[in-house]
Every structure is written in C-alpha cells, then in structure tokens.
Amino acid sequence: MTARAPDAVGWLSRLIAHPTVSRDSNLALIDEVRDFLDGLGIASDLTFDEAGRKANLYATIGPADRRGICLSGHTDVVPTEGQAWDTDPFAAVVEDGRLYGRGSCDMKGFLAAVLAKVPQWVRSDLKIPIHLAFSYDEEVGCIGVRRLIADLQDRGATPALCIVGEPTEMKPVTGHKGKLSLRGIVTGLECHSSLAPQGVNAVQYAAEVIVALKRMAADKAAAGPFDPAFDPPHTTVHVGTVTGGTALNIVPNDCRFDFEFRLLPGEEGEAQFAPIRDLAERLTAEMRARHADTGIRFEEIARFPGLALPEDHPLTTLTKALSGANDTGKVSFGTEAGRFQNAGVPTIVCGPGAIAQAHKPNEFVALSELDRCSAFLDRLTERAVAGTLPV
Secondary structure, eight states: OOTTHHHHHHHHHHHHTSOOBTTSOOHHHHHHHHHHHHHTTOOEEEEEOTTSSOEEEEEEESOTTSOOEEEEEEOOBOOOTTOOOSSOTTSOEEETTEEESTTTTTTHHHHHHHHHHHHHHHHSOOSSOEEEEEESOOTTTSOHHHHHHHHHHHTTOOOSEEEEOOSSTTOOEEEEOEEEEEEEEEEOBOOBGGGGGGSBOHHHHHHHHHHHHHHHHHHHHHHOOBOTTSSSSBOEEEEEEEEEOSOTTBOOSEEEEEEEEEEOTTOOHHHHHHHHHHHHHHHHHHHHTTOTTOEEEEEEEEEEOOEEOOTTSHHHHHHHHHHTOSOOEEESSOOTHHHHHHTTOOEEEOOSSOGGGTTSTTOEEEHHHHHHHHHHHHHHHHHHHHTOSOO
C-alpha cells in the first residue's frame, strides 16, 4: 500500500459507516461531505427529493467561470438483509489488502478517493475546475441524478465532461446498456375453483404475457442485434418476480410480475415493450368480454438510457492516458453516465473495484484499486493545473 491509500481508506471507512441503503436517507453522509467542503471554503449546492429525506451534492473546486470536468458517483447502496456477512457490513474492515464493507466497491471507494484529493485541489492553482457530483437513488433507477442534472441545466452550469466512477477496475468504459423495467398488474375475477370457468384467472393471463417475454428473450439471443463488446452481446429480457393468488381452491383475482429490458445503446425501450403492450391489450379485450372490471395494465418501475461514447472522443483518449489503459470496454450494467450524456455532457465510466464484488455479502475493494484511482486523480490534477484538459 502506497502513501496515497490511507486518506482514501479513512474516507471510505467514514462513508461506509453511513448506512445509505436506497430506501433510507443519505443526509447524514451528505452533511458530512458538505461540512468538510465548507471547511475548505468550497460551497455545495444540494438538490432534494420530494420528501426532503435525500439529497444530491454538487460542488466546484477551481475557477467558477469555466465548465470543467465532473467526477460523479452515487451515495446509495443496496440492502444487506438476507446476506451472510462475516463482519458488520457498515463497519469497514481492512484485511489482506482488501477493505470490506457495503458500498466499498459500489461505489463509495471512488467517492473516498475523490474526497481524499480535495485538499490538494484547493491548494493547487487549477486552471480548469473539477466538479463533484454525489447523487442519491442510483441503485433504484438512476433517479436522484435527474434532479441534479436538471438543476445544472436550469443554471446553465453543466460541466464540459464527466467521469462516473463505477467499478471498472480502472478500465475506461465507453458504453453500457440502458434499462426499462415495468410491473404488469393483472386484475381478474375470483370464484371457487370448482366453478373456474365463471372466473377470470389473473395468474393464467399473467402467464401468457410472461411466456411472450420468454420468447422475446430467446429471439434476442438468437437473432440480435449484437454488439460483441457486451456480455451478453444482445438486449436481454428478464422476468424477476411473480406474485398472485391466495389459495389453490380460489381462482385468483390478482397477479403482478416485474420484468426488464437491458438494452443495447440505440435500442429503445418503448419499441421493445410495444409487442408486449399489444398482447396485453388483446388479452384485456378477451378478459373484459367475460367481466368488465378485469384487465392488464403496466406501471413503469425505472428507466435509464444507455451510454455510447465514441472511441475517438477526446474524453476517451484522456481517460486512457489517465488510467494507463491501452483499450476500452463496454458493460451490461447501468450507470448514471447515460443521463449525463443525454444532457449533452460527454461521459465515460472508470473507477476502482470489480463489479463482480458488488451487491454481494463481504463486498470489498482492493487497496491496490484505491491506489490506482488515486494515481489516476493525480494525473488528472496535473492536467487541470496545466489547463490541458480537453474542455
């Protein structure tokens, strides 16, 4: 471990101690970061959710009259219930070159490495500003960052470039899939199962839609379109949960199922969903011919766009130079990068840790990854001081 790691390790331990599961508030963490920045003379702008229980933070270090480069990450983490942790997931443990704790990999390690550099940035004569964007509710659909970006757009203050520090083992990622997730809600008519033809079986009608989704998934796997840089190389369709019915001797009047499309960049969620919606409309007409108060409807759970940054974009070239990587990659998991890019901010993904460790019990980030991220940020600092970032 180099001399760089302890500051990042200290910050990461403090961030992990805030149990910022998406269902809960992140304000204690945001307050700590805001107070830290305030102590260094850096003002923070906060944007809140409707209930005022969660906030995004945006801050600028360096000249305020230039757009600069944004370092972005989310503060929320996934739950730990039902997972067999060997240690307290919200108390950092360093052992054998790894730091364990919920969010250590996804993605408080990047936030910690960034915060550890802030005093250096304040002391430096930055010619190009470095912006910090810390968001809420990424894990439940990249929700919070929408408010942050809208606020920046309203103020005419969007950054010129953005690096999202999701775990990529410090390899530049120029593309990720988009997502559309929905809930199917089927309303039937219950009756005694001995009189089943008199009812409208919500579970069976839900099954027809689920089978159609299964066939769509198989078609995508067989016919594409394909992008071999992704794994899997095609859009995927997945049904994750199904609930319905109360007892075997009751024709069920309710069934719900959640499903998602993980979309290659360029594929639109609405276009993929259209045949499922059309099928549901035909089934609804059939159901209502038997009883007027039945049918199938859908609720959107979450959506976010994919990312596609050109390989020859100056940000790609910059990130390769900062990371020391010779090539780039694409990933199937989603990030907030697509939202920044859709707002006109060229964005790339590059951060410490391996996605294989995310969302698992005993989540960890290797200390060597924090060192690599720190070195990455040192190189970024040199260019921000020299004024040679491509902004």
